[in-house]
Amino acid sequence: MNLHDDLLGVRAVAFDVDGTLAGGDHRVSPRTLQALADLRAAGVEPIIVTGRIVGSATAILADAGIDGYAVASNGAVAVDTRDPDPLHAAVMDxxxxxxxxxxxxxxxxxxxxxxxxxxxxxxxxxxxxxxxxxxxxxxxxxxxxxxxxxxxxxxxxxxxxxxxxxxxxxxxxxxxxxxxxxxxxxxxxxAAGADKWVALSAILERIGIPPERCAGIGDGENDVVWLSRVGFPVAMGNAREPVREVARLEIGHHADEAVAELVEALLRARAAAR
Missing domain, CATH: 3.30.1240.10 (Hypothetical Protein, Haloacid Dehalogenase-like Hydrolase; Chain: A; domain 2)
Structure with missing residues (x-):
């Protein structure tokens, strides 16, 4: 897999879950969990950005054996797993x-x-x-x-x-x-004013990473806004057309562990470039 230099230089990667990080059975595979852990070990911050509720979002990080940041309920909630209080929470009218x-x-x-x-x-x-x-x-x-x-x-x-x-x-x-x-x-x-980008941008600001140094991977319409604002948007092979239109790279299907394959290739390329 040939990867653009802009992708090799990212400091964070944000991951949608269903249709992206999770496979066809809606589970995140052991290989993909290991890829998240390896990404963190390499100094790149993995961030979960999902429509799932917050407990399901943070469980992915826990299963990978890492702490970190998660955006849940399409941006209505943002958390740092090391802090008991949400960074952000919004309810609908x-x-x-x-x-x-x-x-x-x-x-x-x-x-x-x-x-x-x-x-x-x-x-x-x-x-x-x-x-x-x-x-x-x-x-x-x-x-x-x-x-x-x-x-x-x-x-x-x-x-x-x-x-x-x-x-x-x-x-x-x-x-x-x-x-x-x-x-x-x-x-x-x-909720009005709450979306994945609002929450993700708050996390990026908190950890001092500019959006242009963040990659993002998604598949649904609720991913279009935030993907269009990060430096390197990636579409799944199963993504809806509006996601493909904003992506700089398209990878394989979520049922084939395409996210794990991309992260593994990214880490190999970063190591080779040193």
Missing amino acids: PDEAQAVVAFCEGRAVEPSLFTVDTMVVEEGSVVHDLLVRADPTAPTRAVPPGELPFTAATKACIFGEPATLDALDGEIRAKFPRMVRSMDTAFEMS
Whole structure:
């Protein structure tokens, strides 16, 4: 793999999780966890930037045996695992969260509200099992519709079959302009003013790394803004088209451990250049 000199000089790499760092089974493989640890050992800061809740984001660093920084719930929460207090936390307007849930009524889609530490769905929702399969370690609750956490939501999601979401795409974006298509099966939206870039830029400023010395790897529409602002954006082979348009490099599919392959190649190239 031939890598651009700009990539060899990065001081941090930010990683999306689902569709990027995680494989087709939504798990981060031992090889990929080792790549994160090796990256840190080489003096490059790995940063998790995900739509998952904060516990799931920080668990990846813990599984890699390292401390560090994570952005969760699409930028609504940012943490340093060495500090008990979040660096940043934002909740949605309760009326906006309620509007997302109301939109799903009578349509072949289902809502979910994320809080800082829990994923919440309505009782009887098929999304419950989907979320549990995607991340068995994360707390997922099913509650009566009237008990959804409208006042504590960090992120609201609309889940559905890809064809159904394709048909509703224009209507969803018109109703909720901040909604992005993070996966083929999901739209999602965080609090106003909270996105992955806001949180990531705060972390980069905290650790003294300019954005141009940071690489980023992602696949979904919720990755476009922050990828376009780092120095070396990378698209997965399974990325949605808007991600490919801002990327300087495209790698393989997330199911084939393409992130681990890239990090390993980066570390070899850095060592050879010394």
